[in-house]
Amino acid sequence: MNNSHRPCAALAMARDAAKAVLGPDALAALARVCDLEPHTVLDDFSTQQARTVLRDVEVLVTGWGCPPLDAAALTAAPRLRAVVHTAGSVRGHITPECWERGIEVSSAAAANALPVAEYTVAMILLSGKRVLERARAFRTSRRRDEWLGLSEGVGNYGRTVGILSASMVGRRVIELLRPYDLNVLLHDPYVCDDEARALGVRPVGIEELFAGSDVVSVHTPLLPATRGLVGRGLIAALRHEAVLINTARGAVLDQDALTEAALAGRVRAVLDVTDPEVLPPDHPLWECDHVTITPHLAGSQGNEWGRLADLAVAELARWAAGDGFAHAVRRERLAYLA
Structure with a gap:
């Protein structure tokens, strides 16, 4: 199935995480498959700026430091349908309210x-x-x-x-x-x-x-x-x-x-x-x-962050084309996942 459209998307993570993982090439690749909110990284969903951005967002591209997508954040994001995570575990920001709302979730855990x-x-x-x-x-x-x-x-x-x-x-x-x-x-x-x-x-x-x-x-x-x-x-x-x-x-x-x-x-x-x-x-x-x-260095660092960004771009492209996520996170598997 291919019902490709350009979803409205925004970044939600710590600003230093966005800078490290999503360099110019990655941002350009994201912009080719979605309408990315320019010059905005959401690290606090309670601000007026965040509420303005969330109002129209269909997809959040998340990363380390993303605030919890709790009931208040979801109320501010009535059109949100999917989360593409550029890191591994989604436990820190995907809440039960996300699953209840039917939001689709992807993770870059395989790349990490x-x-x-x-x-x-x-x-x-x-x-x-x-x-x-x-x-x-x-x-x-x-x-x-x-x-x-x-x-x-x-x-x-x-x-x-x-x-x-x-x-x-x-x-x-x-x-x-x-x-x-x-x-x-x-x-x-x-x-x-x-x-x-x-x-x-x-x-x-x-x-x-x-x-x-x-x-x-x-x-x-x-x-x-x-x-x-x-x-x-x-x-x-x-x-x-x-x-x-x-x-x-x-x-x-x-x-x-x-x-x-x-x-x-x-x-x-x-x-x-x-x-x-x-x-x-x-x-x-x-x-x-x-x-x-060693100082918790085994996971992605340096140029390896590019692998996380590439996977996230590919996942968003699949989802926008109507093909679903290749690396979907399932609620029923959370009991066994990091």
Whole structure:
């Protein structure tokens, strides 16, 4: 079906997010498929300017820092029919009133998943060769290590990688790991055994995932049911010097239990997220040789924002043509999404 028209659209997000994600080329591409409200970024729906813009808007192109689309905002936007989000999670601004009104929602979560998956695969491979630790030691010693005397625990041949949750990111990690000589396990209570095998992984229980993996990579969204999911028992079950990678949310892990295990030298960790972000300056993980902490950089940054913008433009073009969203967010799936 193709009933293409040019919907009236406006940007709704923090101004610095708009500047970062939607450069001149992206704005020009948006303007080719919609009548974009010029020189306006809505970061507060309660102002007179916002109410004037919202009066005629059919589509909101949202991003980080978008205010909640609550009942008052929706009342000011009687023609609003769709939201195209240029980032991942829509939890911060899509309210129950949006679903009740029948507003269609699209997200760029699929585009944002790729750099997170790339980061994860890089860290899996680097941790296998103990690159980060050995680089730190090399900087101090200025001497080559005894590489012929390294244990069989160093390297990536035949290592077992456990994926906790076949989320959008988790699935991309599985896909990107296929060329490597690795054994991949998966725990996800919402994925049946046949689906797991179709992904090319072996489905296991969560205890077996932790006990049987050299690396466990966490891709579980932070929901009430997953807060503290990776607790003391699972961390204790990890193999000696196994690696725990977290690019999901810090609160999915029991950080105190992880800290104890890492300080004791039992486990290693790569953390792109912590609880809180940022850790206090005197937190022991900062000085722990077995832990690498990065500043929540796995998701889209720099030129990768262009991928988010491209997806948003494509989604708006599909919707304007009457073809619907390729990356629609469904209300019934929200219980399982970040």
